[in-house]
Amino acid sequence: LAARRTWTVSVLAAKLADERRRLDELQAGDLAVKATFELGYGQLERAQARAFRLLGLADGPDISLAAAAAVLDLPVEDTEDLLESLVDTSLLESAAPGRYRFHDLVRLYARACAERDEHPPSERGAALSRLLDFYLATAAGVYAIERPGDRLVDHLEVTKYPGLRFADGPAALDWLYTESSALLACVRQAAGTERLRRAVDLLWAARDLAESGANSRQYETTAVAMREATQAVGDTRAEGRARIALTGFLLVSGRIQQASEEARLAMERATAAADPTAASWAAQDCGLIALHQHRYSDGKVFFDQAIEGFRAAGNGLCEATALCNLSRAYMGMGNTAKAIEFAQNGLAVHVQVGSTMRLANGHYALGVAYVTAGRHIDALAQFSKALTIFVDHRQRLWAGTTHFRIAETHLTAHRPGPAAQHAEQALALGCIGGDQMRGNVLKLLGHSLSGLGEVDRGQACWREALNLYEANGSPEADAVRALLKPATAA
Template structure:
């Protein structure tokens, strides 16, 4: 609560020393209320707030306005471009103002082009905004511009990564321009650098006037969930968006929030929860009639059904998704559903058609120049080729996918592809290589969370058994079994067989 500010720590210590019946927890409880924190941090002639007031009182009007408005944003820091959106000023003028605030010690320069408040200074800036920034509409418009900046920039990054994807066409329109990128690498850099401030802005914007734009930022920033880097914060924000949309009675925003939540839940292996969200979105969309959800919901339900080995259900969902994507003229979306359908058919023993469909997906993504999505298609192709027994071809596709995922910093997909490569090596009777890739998958993490971790442990156990290490193999299988039993996964039966004396 003191934010390591020496004066604040000194005041807190002084208050404790003067009140022998107080414990540290008593003072901590008083300081937990942000609205009262600055008032609590005073003792005698010492007051944190008075120190801040002295500096604030010496600011010129443009500096004071910048100080007040920038304090409204919840993120840990803010970029120069985002700050320019908050202040509605050119970047050059914004930089001059921010650097002048750094000179007065009311703002910190976190890195070149990035700025942050000390936690207590931010609280003071907000109190000044509530007191001095009139009318209230000025504060609301500042945060609306920041949300627009994140929506426009995230949409631009999404469009560079996924040329031709119709998702961007279905997003709410932003009224403030975002940053532009020369290439996909720059777009990816921006998204990861802005993850915390962006998601904090979304969570701050879950009110009637900005709810739909806030939810659409989540759609445009879906790579944060898929990369693993910001998946936990993304999930928390998606849950908050779902709850806000439901409470406000906005089915359009709710179906989108539920699908984004279903996506991140699927990626962490919580398939029952993911299915519940996706099914609810699918039903609600009968009223909302959102074209994005009309295609994305059945595609997501198909993915979940694949992971739960419900292949007939998956086929039905994915055929519906393909029709919806085609109706929306969304070729990348169609390619995604086609690749998912290929995996479904391969698991149903229809290998020839599965391989054809996977190649269709590869061709579409390749023609559109979609690098990460092309990697997804090659991953699907490698998986179905492996199931068809074409191991050299499968390995080629998976290794090409791995290279793209690694270059694009898609960590969870990188780990998942290592797992598939391990399966190929095990099938080709190369247990040492299988063990190596499985260990990399376990170290990195995989799409599918604990469920995929259990899958990887099962494969690692098989590789170790083939290498003459039965004790280590058994330990892997026991760990896998615990995960499967905890999640109610059907794969538990296979592991019990591996652990049985007959298998030994």
């Protein structure tokens, strides 16, 4: 800028926005950023130079040692020696023990070197393919640990490069949440490549990142990118699965109208592609949407369809989940006895297949059915079991939702004190269902506080709930307005 007085900062920013030209732009006379990198790169040994080039290809904020070993197709010990030697040359940074990262400009230079020096050129794609295989194989293993009995992992794309194995669930979840940003970046990087189907399946296998509330924004961005990428190439099977991943996120965030359209199209694509696994999941999602829209008979039809598909595939865990959801459909139709029966059946299947995290959903569903039947003590016992499991498996949003149900049960039983305590926990954690559910929690908390004589605080909760309902166009707004309306003198 000092040498070009007619340039504005915005002109320079526009030039630097193009990553392919950024290093060339960062030059003034004999001074050039690239020249510094060239000096360091030229002094590397052959294996170091290869590692530098190939690691620069991967998107994401950083990379783990195990993932880097996959990129380089080397044993972990040899990979660590190479990466530590690159740290010594200042071409690579040690982000944390076992994790490495490039400075942004160094990464651009490494990619330029890969395009210029990597032979054969196909090795660039092969390196990213190994990285995607590593993430998919490992994420599938995490999914299997968290959901024993769920056969989804048998219907994912086949991988050639192996993943990590974990001794227990906590270690598996540690890996998933630590790798989330790099994993989702790897998925996005596969758009428009032959790796697209595997990338979509990785997104599906990593659905805990959406359902738990962790990395929600990145997950949504990635799911939308995959939906658009599969549409662009006309891959109906992959598109159906990408839409299922996006539907799951939309349901968690409470965006029911958008979820409805995605689920409908997911069902169409799965049917057209003869993908029964995806079709069963789409039917389940369509049923959940019908419940949200109070179309309980339609929900029953969808859940029956999902149960049939999961049963045919021998997927006991997903069948159990669908049975629990069918319980809610019967509840909505006023058949409490059937609601309890199907919730008990679903819970029994969960126990039979040995599910861990999803067992909580069985207890949760049965608790909801017991509340409807007025069996408050039994309901609280089920919710308590569900809450313990959700917390153990880091399902923050489900834990918050369970606190809401506990609060609801206490308030129904005329215990406003415990109701207020659990409602506040639900607000702190967040809930499945986004702003609509937050409005429900605030409305309940308002009733609880009013029952404790804290009328002003209760009114404040109702006003906040009203704002959320009005923003979402929720019919609940009318009921809250009535609560806020001053009493008319007799």
